[in-house]
Amino acid sequence: MRLSHTRLIGALLIGTSLAAAPALAKDYPAELAGHAVLPAATFVPPPSDAPESLAVSGRFAEPAKGRNETVGSIKGTSFLSDKTAPRETGLSLPFKGQPVQGFSGIKTLANGNFIVLTDNGFGSKANSSDAMLMFHELKADWTAGKVDRVGTKFLHDPDRKLPFVIVNEHTPRRYLTGADLDIESIQPIGDSLWFGDEFGPYLVRTDLDGKVTGFFETRVDGKVVRSPDHYGMTTPAVPGAVTFEVRRSRGFEGMAAAVDGKLLYPLLEGPLWDAAAKTWEMKDGREYLRILEFDVARGAYTGRSWKYRLELNDNNIGDFNMIDAATGLIIERDNGEGDPATACNGPARPDCQNVPARFKRIYKIDLTQADAEGFVKKVGYIDLMRIADPKKLARTATRDGVFTFPFVTIEDVAIVDADHIIVANDNNLPYSSGRQIGRQDDNELILLRVPELLRAQ
Structure with a gap:
């Protein structure tokens, strides 16, 4: 999910009271084992056979104002800024080229590199018609703290498999944009890639x-x-004439794959609409999300599903990947950004965080220990706002040896080996400033040592 200006402060308060719920999942430690950064201002040219219009991206960043062809004329500000005190990020739209940003979905490859995707573009259908959909192979140099882009591929639909009109409908290659799809999760299986939209x-x-x-x-x-x-x-044509079951921008944010590649487990980011109750699906006052099951060989849903209970209503899901046949990792987070120590004490100002990050966790779940109603067991979690850094590997400042990952959209988690996982952020270019006030967030990859969590039952 990329934040948009229509999804702001209303769902950001962390003080929601918890209703009666199953036993709390255990809090496990996390230790920083590596930290690598790909600068925010990283761009790639479109393919040589792409339409000329894709040489510049972000011209429709302000849909209400129409097209803007002047490169660098629209200042980026944090999505979470108060309108009376916008926090600039230091980067401006439109961009020359296509930005390598917005990582939302990651998987460890056999060679030790990672496959990631660049999602919708700039936050919505309306502003992303010149943002190309792509995925990348990345190599992390944990010693140097750098990320190398090994290669990039662009999504295209020359065989017209998509049943709707796309932006580049009448071009030979038919490259896809953020006005066509909002891809948020990726799974390589055999000779194919699967994307959740x-x-x-x-x-x-x-x-x-x-x-x-x-x-x-x-x-x-x-x-x-x-x-x-x-x-x-x-x-x-008239109010109330259309109904839908999935809230805007709450489709498939995370999607895991079975370890044998036979099944996919797409996870909705938001609860479904309960028409009978006239509310979003919840149990005992707590919203829950659906984990579906999809048969890859048949190309069809099996009808089997599970329920994932949010710790706090209006929390979001960032990513979902399996550990083994039974257990997986899910990012659950609030919609705040920035270390709480930089919070505004009083009215919002551009030099402080008006909505600081507080809830950024990775949960281990067990599908085989679901209860009679289908709610998966939350075995335990790590707190991304409290990562130990005894070896001083962080590329940014820590406080008392504690490293935080205070980004609004943390959307990547995957297994690396028996002791380690990788986590990365979606930096919402140019609309996030969680690491340093007044500076656009980079694409950060962190390697975490979490053996206790991975072995927990």
Whole structure:
């Protein structure tokens, strides 16, 4: 998920009271084992056969104001800024080239590198029609603290597998943009890549070059579910004439794959609409999310699903990857950014964080220990706001030997080995400033040693 100006402060308060719930998951330690950074201002040119219009990105960053062709003329400010005290990020739109940013989904490759994707673009359908959809192979140099981009592939649909009109409809290659899909999760299986999308929500399959080879609607309890951005939805002529089951930008944020590659587990970021109760799905006052099961060989949902209970209503999911056949890791986070020590004490100002980060966790869940109602067991968690750094590996300042990962959108987690996981942020270029006030966040990758969490039962 990339934050948009329509999803701001209302869901940011952390003081939500907890209703009666299962036993609390155990808090496990995390130790920093590596920290590598890809600078925010990292760009790639579009492919040589792409339309000329894609040589510049971000021209529609302010849809209400229309097109802006002047490179660097729109100042970036944090999505979470108070309108009366905008916090600038130091980067300005439009950009020459395509930004390598917005990592939302990661997987460890056999060679030790990582595959990541660049998601929607600049936050919505309306402002991302010149943002290309792409994925990258990255190599982390933990010793030097640097990230190398080994290669980049761009999603395209020359065989017209997508059943709707796209921005580059009448071009030979038909490159996809953030106005076509909002890809948020990635899983390589055999000779294919599978992407979870938020707009539909949909599942999209491509070959290893990024060419679309399959498109799949989402079914829950045997019925197709849609968001307001589904291709079949239209603007109503009268109020209340259209209904949908998935909230905007709450489609498939995370999507795990079974270790044998036979099944996918796409996870909705938000609860479904309960038409009977006239509210979003919840249990005992707590919202819950659906984990679905998809058969890769059949290209169809199995009908089986689980429920993931949020710790706090309005929290979001960042990513989901399996550890083994039974257990997986899920990022659950609030919508704040910045160390609480930099919080504004009083009215919002541009030199302090008006909505600081407080809840940034990675939970281990067990699908086989789900209860009778299908709620997965939360075995334990690590706190990304409290990472030990005894070896002083952090590339940024720590406080009393504690390293924090205070980004609003933390959207990448995957297993590296029996003791380590990798975590990365979506830096919302140029709209996030969580690490340092007044400076656009970089793409940060951290290697965490978490053996106790990975072995917990």
